[in-house]
Amino acid sequence: MKQIIIHYGELSTKGKNRKMFQRKLADQIRHLTKHLEKVTIQPEFDFMYVKWDETPYEDIIEILKNVPGISRFEPVYQVDKDLDQIKAKALELFAAIEIAPSDTFKIVAKRQDKDFPYDSYAIQREVGSAVGEVYQEMAVEMKRPTHKLTVSVHKDRDAYLSLNHYQGIGGMPYGSSGKGMLMLSGGFDSPIAGYQMIKRGLELEAVHFSSPPYTSPQSLEKTKKLTSVLTQYGLPMKFHNVPFAKIQEAIRDNVPDQASMTVTRRFMLRIMDELLVQNKAQAIVNGESLGQVASQTIDSMVVINEVTNTPVLRPLIAMDKTEIIELAEKIGTHDISNEPFEDCCTVFAPVAPHTKPKLAPIEEMEKRLDIEGLIADALANTTVETIDSDYIDNQQNQFAGLL
Ligand code: ATP
Ligand code: MG
DSSP states (O other): OEEEEEEOGGGGGOGGGHHHHHHHHHHHHHHHHTTTOOOEEEEOSSEEEEEESSSOHHHHHHHHTTOTTEEEEEEEEEEOSOHHHHHHHHHHHHHTSOOOTTOEEEEEEEEOOTTSSSOHHHHHHHHHHHHHHHOTTOEEOSSSOSEEEEEEEOSSSOEEEEOOOEEEEESOOTTTTOEEEEEOOSSSHHHHHHHHHHHTTOEEEEEEEEOTTTSOHHHHHHHHHHHHHHHTTSSOEEEEEEEOHHHHHHHHHHSOHHHHHHHHHHHHHHHHHHHHHHTTOOEEEOOOOTTSSGGGSHHHHHHHHTTOOSOEEOTTTTOOHHHHHHHHHHHTOHHHHTSOOOOHHHHTOOSSOOSSOOHHHHHHHHTTSOHHHHHHHHHHTOEEEEEOTTHHHHHHHHHHHHO
């Protein structure tokens, strides 16, 4: 049997919610490993065991590195209750890590099985000298060792060793903080906004406003692929495609160019509010970053936000574009966002949008539009599908099958 111990950081401070947090985390680990093998998850008070048989450690480690709610984790290696085997495994584990000249180490042993002929102190001494012999430059350090090897000799089971710790991404388990809906364009920002909120435990559904025939099928496809990447950090996600062309045509024909962006955004938020009710979600998430474009000045946000009382979460508000791009590269959305297909906002983008719109004139202009009718029509024609992390592979296979 192979096993990893997971430490959950912030989660352990949540008192009564602990069980729910643990269940959400366990659900997600099971989901993300299901294509490999069935794993057993055993929650303890402030850590959790993941146990399995066949899959190599590396494959499970790669998955756990990206699961929200895990602050760090350590693989635990099993050997027979035999001192030579314990020593051999200890040396193998040290051989697999990088050791700098000034590094120090410590062995911590726990003997639960009193029939084992060496007590904890003797195990520490024996294993310590075996390691010290091979790594003569590495000193023993009790207080703050660079490397800590733990040896546990269990009563009913075998002996277990652990040395390497891995950092997780932190945050909270997916879905443990409620549900929001992500306004997902094909750009760089909104998928990162989604990732940030997923990491903070918010369950998400994606909403994309598309404007065929002005926008291409590839533009829609791009957003679905971005959704698919996001599901690698959460669970399968609903994707709502809202047809937006009629609204954009009505705005183009009735609203002065400079104000069209503000009015367009207000329509998006009104529709988001309806979708939130329909899907029992509590917050809107978008990729706005202060001052990035005309619609993202404080003055614009005030006038746009005026149509809703729902919390609009803007995790990127204080981030620079370079930081956003770096994160996009790290989480795997960069190359998809970089594809050239334009979304509805770009196609209808005004030449010189207002950066300081005023509410009263905007409301006046909106009187020329059948707001309720347009929204009802868009909602009636909205389509929904569920997207999973294998979406991109499946699309590629289908495409290959057509050739
Ligand atoms: P992004 O890189 O996410 O496209 P952006 O810098 O291009 O953002 P805007 O086009 O002003 O900025 O959009 C601001 C936010 O509004 C986006 O981050 C996204 O959350 C939302 N948004 C914009 N266009 C759409 C769309 N077609 N469908 C859904 N949401 C959208
Ligand atoms: Mg955009």
